[in-house]
Amino acid sequence: MIDVPWGFDYNSAENISLMALVLYVSGHGLGHATREITILQSLPREIPLIIKTASPEWHWRNELAGRRFEYVNASFDVGTVQRDSLDSDARATLAAWHEAEATNKGRFDGERDYLLRHGAKLVVSDVPSFPLAVAASIGIPSVCVANFTWADIYADLIGEEPAFADVAERLREEYSQATLHLDAGFSLPMTYFPRRESVGIVARTGNERRSELLNALPASARGKRLALVYVGNWGLPIPYARLSDFEEWHFLSLGRPGNELPENWSVLPRTLMAHPDLVASVDVVVSKVGYGLVGECLTGGTPILYCPRTGFAEYPVIDAYLSARLHGIRISVEQFTSGDWGEILDNVPPRGAVPKEAAPGGLKASNRLAALYNAL
Numbered sequence: 001m002i003d004v005p006w007g008f009d010y011n012s013a014e015n016i017s018l019m020a021l022v023l024y025v026s027g028h029g030l031g032h033a034t035r036e037i038t039i040l041q042s043l044p045r046e047i048p049l050i051i052k053t054a055s056p057e058w059h060w061r062n063e064l065a066g067r068r069f070e071y072v073n074a075s076f077d078v079g080t081v082q083r084d085s086l087d088s089d090a091r092a093t094l095a096a097w098h099e100a101e102a103t104n105k106g107r108f109d110g111e112r113d114y115l116l117r118h119g120a121k122l123v124v125s126d127v128p129s130f131p132l133a134v135a136a137s138i139g140i141p142s143v144c145v146a147n148f149t150w151a152d153i154y155a156d157l158i159g160e161e162p163a164f165a166d167v168a169e170r171l172r173e174e175y176s177q178a179t180l181h182l183d184a185g186f187s188l189p190m191t192y193f194p195r196r197e198s199v200g201i202v203a204r205t206g207n208e209r210r211s212e213l214l215n216a217l218p219a220s221a222r223g224k225r226l227a228l229v230y231v232g233n234w235g236l237p238i239p240y241a242r243l244s245d246f247e248e249w250h251f252l253s254l255g256r257p258g259n260e261l262p263e264n265w266s267v268l269p270r271t272l273m274a275h276p277d278l279v280a281s282v283d284v285v286v287s288k289v290g291y292g293l294v295g296e297c298l299t300g301g302t303p304i305l306y307c308p309r310t311g312f313a314e315y316p317v318i319d320a321y322l323s324a325r326l327h328g329i330r331i332s333v334e335q336f337t338s339g340d341w342g343e344i345l346d347n348v349p350p351r352g353a354v355p356k357e358a359a360p361g362g363l364k365a366s367n368r369l370a371a372l373y374n375a376l
Contacts, residue, residue, distance in 0.1 A: 018048050018118045018119050018120075019048055019119050019121050020049060020118050020120050021043075021047050021048065021049055021050070021121065021123075021369070021373055022052065022115060022120045022122070022124070022131075023036060023040075023049065023050065023051045023053075023124045023125075023126075024053065024076055024123070024124070024125045024130075024131040025051065025052070025055060025125075025126050026054075026055075026076075026079055026126065027053055027054025027075050027079075028077070028079025028080070029233055029290070030059060031290050031291050031292040031293075032055070032126045033053060033055040033060065034059075034063075035126060035145065035184065035202045035362075036124075036145070037060065037064060038202050038362035039362045039366045039369070040064060040067070041064070041362070041366075042363050042366035042367070043370060044370055047373055049068075049069040050069065050070045050072065050120075051069055051070070051071050051072065052072040052074045052076070053072075053073070053074065053075075054073060054075035057071045057073065076128040076130045077127070077150060078093065078097050078099075078100045079153075080093045080153060080157075080311065080312070081093045081096055082233075083234075084235050084236065085232045085235060085236050085288045086236075086237065086309050086310070086333070087310055087311060090161045090311065091160075093161075094157075094161050094164060097154070104130045108130075108133075108134060108137075111131070111134045112134050112138055115134065115135065115138065115140060116138060120135075121140070121373055122140070122141055122143065122372060122373050123135040123141070123142040123143070124142070124143045124145065125142065125144045125145070125178070126146060127144065127145070127146045127149050127150065129150065129151070129174035129175050132144060133174045133177050135177075136177035136178075141179040141180075141372065141376065142178050142179050143178065143179060143180045143181070143182060143368075143369060144178040144180075144181050144182070145181075145182045145202075145365060146181065146182075146183070146184060146187075147183070147187040147188070147291060147314060148313055148314045149171065149188075150171055151169075151171035151172045151192070152190065152313045153313050153314075154167050154168045155168040155313070156311065156313040157311060172192040175190075175192055175193060176193065176194060178193055178194070179194075179195070180196075180372070181196045182197055182198075182199050182365050182368060182369075183196055183197065183198040183199065184199060184201065184202050184291075184365070185200045185201035185359075186201065186291055186294070186314060186317050187317065188313060188317065197368065199361040199364035199365040199368065200359065200360060200364060201298070201359040201361045202295065202359065202361035202362045202365060203292070203295025203296055203298060203299050203359035203361070203362070204274075204276040204295070204299070205276060205299040205300075205359065206274065206277040206278070206279050206296060206299065206300045207280060208277070208281050208300075209278075209280075210226075210281040212272075213273070213278070213281045213282075216268065217250065217252075217266050218266065220250070220264070221250040221266065224248060224250040225248060225249050225250070225283040225348070226249070226250055226251075226281070226283050226284075227251050227252065227284045227286055227305075227345075228252045228253070228278060228279065228284075228285045229251055229252065229253045229257070229285075229286045229287065230253070230285060230287035230288075231253060231255070231257040232288065235257060236257065236287070237337050238337055238339055239337075239338065239339040240260060240261050240265070241260045241261070241262055242262075243262050243264065243265065243339060243341075244262035244263060244264055245339075246342065246345055247264070248345075249264060249345060250264050250265070250266065251264060251265045251266070251286075252265070252267075252268055253267055254267075254268055254269075254270050255270075275296065276299065276300060279293075279296040279300045279302050280296075280300030282302060283303075283348055283351055284304070284329070284345075284348045285297055285302055285304045285305070286304075286305045286306075287304065287305075287306060288306060288307075289304065289315060289318045289319065289322065291314070291318070294321075294327075295359055297327055298325075298327055298357040298359060299356060299357060299358070299359050300356065301327075301352070301354045301355055301357075302327070302354065303326060303328070303349060303354050304322070304327060304328065305336075305344060305345075305348075306322075306328070306329070306330055306331075306336070307333045307335070307336035307337070308332075308333055325354075326349055326353065326355070327354055329344060329348070
């Protein structure tokens with residue numbers, strides 16, 4: 001049992017109107033949203049839910065079909081400003097953070113009133129710090145689901161922008177106001193949280209649907225190995241046209257990453273199949289390493305070809321995990337961005353050789369949140 005503060009009478013007529021769990025999710029990419037979606041899929045549907053995020057509503061509606069919730073488009077953090085999927089811009093990130101911080105200061109009272117009007121029972125964040133401070137100011141218990149926080153990311157940028165030292169310290173103070181931290185695996189130390197419980201990696205488990213995938217591809221893809229190139233929101237700095245050299249491979253993507261794609265490349269509709277099913281149906285994924293995608297590769301038994309990523313504090317943790325397993329194929333930035341992949345692709349393990357790993361963190365986190373909510 002966790003000791004939680006009581007900020008107001010949950011049973012009063014004024015506050016009983018909704019009794020919501022209010023979830024704040026970073027809009028920096030889709031990884032944070034996907035993690036919370038995985039958790040929410042197991043959360044009891046009778047718990048009223050409000051989701052406040054800048055990540056697109058269609059993603060939530062598609063993945064949580066059949067579940068009622070209120071979606072509020074709002075942003076409470078900035079994450080990092082990216083040059084591309086591999087590199088962040090420290091100076092632009094600092095400027096964006098100051099702008100967001102000024103916005104948050106101006107709406108602190110309004111956000112506090114919003115939680116009170118909706119009779120919020122529990123605040124959950126992945127991974128903005130601002131909602132944790134707001135919840136603490138009115139005694140509403142809060143949970144931060146995280147494997148890293150922006151305090152960690154910004155502390156890693158101090159060498160490029162010394163002003164991040166004060167920013168990181170301010171954020172650590174806000175994160176320390178959380179009632180509970182649910183450690184979601186691939187985690188940094190985050191010793192500033194007062195209480196921490198581990199749930200493990202939260203990842204969606206895919207089903208292999210290779211026959212369906214091949215039916216959606218041109219006849220020329222038959223008999224070839226399949227590589228999913230995940231470019232994310234910011235693209236990958238690779239020479240797409242050069243991939244025509246790899247005649248034994250057919251490359252796939254969701255969305256068109258460039259204008260000069262080789263003949264052995266197919267752009268798939270996003271509606272073809274669930275993303276973890278797609279990951280589980282290919283021979284290799286090519287991308288930057290990120291929490292959600294790596295999790296899907298682990299559960300799908302699919303290796304990932306990647307290169308080092310700068311300015312992102314979680315990279316060494318994920319890299320160490322992958323390097324100890326058949327799932328990880330790391331090459332240098334120079335080799336990755338030049339498309340010099342021939343020998344690497346020749347040595348991708350055969351399908352079925354990479355073991356699938358369980359990732360029950362979503363269910364564990366959901367059960368913990370439901371127990372905490374119901375205890376209030």
